[in-house]
Amino acid sequence: xxxxxxxxxxxxxxxxxxxxxxxxxxxxxxxxxxxxxxxxxxxxxxxxxxxxxxxxxxxxxxxxxxxxxxxxxxxxxxxxxxxxxxxxxxxxxxxxxxxxxxxxxxxxxxxxxxxxxxxxxxxxxxxxxxxxxxxxxxxxxxxxxxxxxxxxxxxxxxxxxxxxxxxxxxxxxxxxxxxxxxxxxxxxxxx
Ligand code: B4P
Numbered sequence: 001x002x003x004x005x006x007x008x009x010x011x012x013x014x015x016x017x018x019x020x021x022x023x024x025x026x027x028x029x030x031x032x033x034x035x036x037x038x039x040x041x042x043x044x045x046x047x048x049x050x051x052x053x054x055x056x057x058x059x060x061x062x063x064x065x066x067x068x069x070x071x072x073x074x075x076x077x078x079x080x081x082x083x084x085x086x087x088x089x090x091x092x093x094x095x096x097x098x099x100x101x102x103x104x105x106x107x108x109x110x111x112x113x114x115x116x117x118x119x120x121x122x123x124x125x126x127x128x129x130x131x132x133x134x135x136x137x138x139x140x141x142x143x144x145x146x147x148x149x150x151x152x153x154x155x156x157x158x159x160x161x162x163x164x165x166x167x168x169x170x171x172x173x174x175x176x177x178x179x180x181x182x183x184x185x186x187x188x189x190x191x
Contacts, residue, residue, distance in 0.1 A: 004082070004108075006112050010145040010146060011122075013178060032086050055135055057144030062093055062096070065087065066097075069097065
């Protein structure tokens with residue numbers, strides 16, 4: 001299987017690039033952000049709790065997110081592999097992902113980290129907020145999300161560095177240009 005972790009700060013293009021990677025490699029998409037927003041839309045108990053946390057720009061608890069991932073992995077064992085979009089976001093989540101994949105004799109092939117400067121992230125997310133009305137795309141929450149990323153999520157890069165699986169990719173330019181850079185990284189690990 002080809003198992004890709006697509007990593008980066010909020011607004012770095014994870015969701016955007018995931019679509020293109022799926023189209024090319026036929027991977028199964030697991031976006032914890034999308035899964036949480038589905039729960040919010042369904043107004044489930046989990047969704048109601050998650051919305052309050054997401055609107056503050058904080059991270060939903062590891063237990064909840066890991067539970068969602070395990071369910072998805074269990075249900076999709078026959079595919080060509082997975083793209084993990086927006087997960088893991090803490091070192092604990094990274095450790096749990098490793099354990100869950102090991103249960104199926106699988107592992108992460110590569111962690112692709114999209115690198116985008118803060119001012120560009122803020123610009124993109126404000127634009128998306130205007131266009132879609134997404135409730136966490138407002139200036140205060142965007143700044144909080146980026147701070148949370150720098151504090152809680154950046155350490156995940158060191159975790160994959162130690163395993164020689166972290167590949168940084170410049171996330172500035174056209175969507176197609178960035179996709180070409182990602183494909184180069186994937187093709188190397190596919191061999
Ligand atoms: P996510 O849904 O993962 O939100 P995100 O990181 O903001 O989105 P993404 O990064 O995918 O957006 P994209 O760049 O594609 O998470 C939302 C919240 O859910 C979190 O704050 C947290 O509370 C919770 N959560 C999710 N996962 C969790 C976890 N594992 N643990 C705990 N909590 C979790 O797109 C941004 C914009 O940029 C788009 O409008 C796009 O069109 C634009 N764009 C993309 N590429 C571009 C380019 N090259 N040039 C210009 N614009 C571009």
